[in-house]
Amino acid sequence: MPGVQDEVEAHLKSLRRYACALVGNTADADDLVQEAVKRAIYYCSDGREIKDVRAYLFTILHNVRTDQALKSKRAGTQVTIDDEGPQLPSAASQESTVECRQLGQALRQLPESQRQVVLLVGMEGMAYREAAEALGLPIGTVMSRLNRGRQRLRELMSTDRRPGSGRT
Template sequence: MSPSVRSELPMLLPRLRRYAYALCQSSALADDLVQSACERALLQSSSWTPGTRLDAWVFRIIRNCWIDGVRRARVQAEVEGAEASDMVIDGERHALSRVEFSQIAERVEDLPWEQREVLLLVCVDELSYRETADILNVPIGTVMSRLARARKRLVEAYGHETDVRERG
C-alpha cells in the first residue's frame, strides 16, 4: 500500500463525501459509497501514479463504485420484479423528503446528475475541466457543455441573469 495514499486519503474525506452525496442523494448511501471507494483505493493504491492528483483518482473510483451500484440495483430490481423496484423508489423519496436544504442546494439537487456532478467537481472541488473530463471519461467539450447548462438552469431558477459564480 502506498504510504502517500494512506496518509492523504483522510484529508479528502469531506470532499469525497460531498461528491458521493451529490451522486446518490442520501447521507447513508453516500457514507457507504465513500467507504467502498476508500477501501478500493487502499487495496489498489499501487495503481495510483505518484505525482498525479490523488483526489481526481479517488473521485473516479467513487464514480465507478456508484455506477456499479446503480447497475447492480437495476439488475436486482429486474430480478425481484416491479414490487421491489417500487419499494426502492418509495424509500428514496422518503429519505429525500426528510432532508432540508438551503435554496441553492435545492436548485443544485434539481439538476440532472450529469450536470450536478460536473458542477460539483469544477465549482466546489475546483478541479480543472481536463481533470473533470478524465474522472468522468468524457471529452472536455462535454464537461464545458454540462457546466454551462447547469449554470444556465441555476440562473433561470433564480429568475434573473446574474452569473452563478457571482453569487457568494
C-alpha cells in the same frame, strides 16, 4: 503505501461532500466514499502507484455511483426514510438557509450528468481537465454540461424567487 493512505485521508471531506450532494443523503454518501477508498487502497496494496490520488478517488467514486445507479435501475425505485442534505459547518442565517435549500432542490432537478460536473467544478473546485478525467469524458463535454447545468440552475433559482411562486 502509508503515503497513499495519508493522501486518501486528506481528500475524505471533499469526497464525502461531493457524494452527499450527488446522492442526497449521508448514509448512501458514506457507502460511496467507503467503497471508493477501499478500492483505492486495494489497488495500491499490490505496490501500484497512483499519479493523482484526488482525481483517482473521484473517478472511483463516479464509477461506484454509476454501478449503483445501474443496479438500482434494474432493482426498481427505492425510497429513503431520511433524506438529509449536506451538512453546513455552522448555523446560517435564515435567508442563507433558504437559499441553500433552494440551491439543493435546484441541483436535484438537474440531470445527473450535469449535476456531477457542476458539483465537481463548482463545489470541489476541480479544473475542467481534472473533472473530465474523473468522469471519463472529453473536456468539451464537461464544459458543455457545466454551461447547461449552470444555466439551468440560474433559471431554477430565478423561478424560485419570482413573486407568487411561494418563495422569497
